Amino acid sequence: MPIQTKICNTPEEVANTATNEIVDLIRNKPNGVLGLATGSTPVRTYAELIRINRAGLSFARLTTFNLDEYLGLEGSHNQSYRHFMNHLFFARTDIQLWNTHMPNGVAANPYLECEAFETKIQACGGVDLWLLGIGHNGHIAFNEPGSPPDSRTRIVDLAEGTIAANSRFFRDPKAVPLKALTAGIATISEARRILLLANGKAKSPAITRAVKDTPDPICPASFLQNHPDCTFIIDTEAASGL
Ligand code: PGA
Secondary structure (H helix, E strand, O other), X not given: OOOEEEEEOOHHHHHHHHHHHHHHHHHHOOOOEEEEOOOOOOHHHHHHHHHHHHOOOOOOOOEEEEXXXXXXXXXXXXXXXXXXXXXXXXXXXXXXXXXXXXXXXXXXXXXXXXXXXXXXXXXXXXXXXXXXXXXXOOOEOOEOOOOOOOOOOEEEEOOHHHHHHHHHHXXXXXXXXXXXXXOOHHHHHOOOEEEEEEOOHHHHHHHHHHHHOOOEXXXXXXXXXXXXXXXXXXXXXXXXXX
């Protein structure tokens, strides 16, 4: 199934379009299961969702799953993805924290933690809609180039470019994590619907490869072509190679 594309004039329009899709899901299924992502791209969408939640649409019955977490970072670390989600989104809504799930970066046994994450998704009936970003190298979550389509939640080495991109957030460059726990491509692909957001010229090569090239581990996002209901919501700059 080809990836559907919605091309928007601005990043604001990308966020509004994604928000409308998520709001539709919540209205139709208030106890739905939402997959979420970190990174800078979905921040505007979270801000819109916060506004709508405060205007009266309850999120209290939702369950959420986040894609990934750095191995070795406590949830209280200001660069952990748990911290990012709690502060930027969850705590500003009526989402119940105990309904929010993401791999624990300091689990005593990170391998069992990965298995438990998959089991929790299954126990909740699967993800209704997973919101994704995309890396410049075509990664989705921390599925870096080379990740196979049947990959599941696991511990991965971060690509050098990803480590370099992340290092701007850490005061001590040696503290930048080199590994992460990430949902796999198969884990993500089992979501009933996928929305991938991207803005800006720098994302254009990855978007073009993901949409047009034969699916290949060199661009993990290209495996989304195998999904029956995947839409890329992207601005004109990110879409400029299509
Ligand atoms: P970004 O990251 O939203 O900060 O561009 C996306 C990603 O690396 O998946």
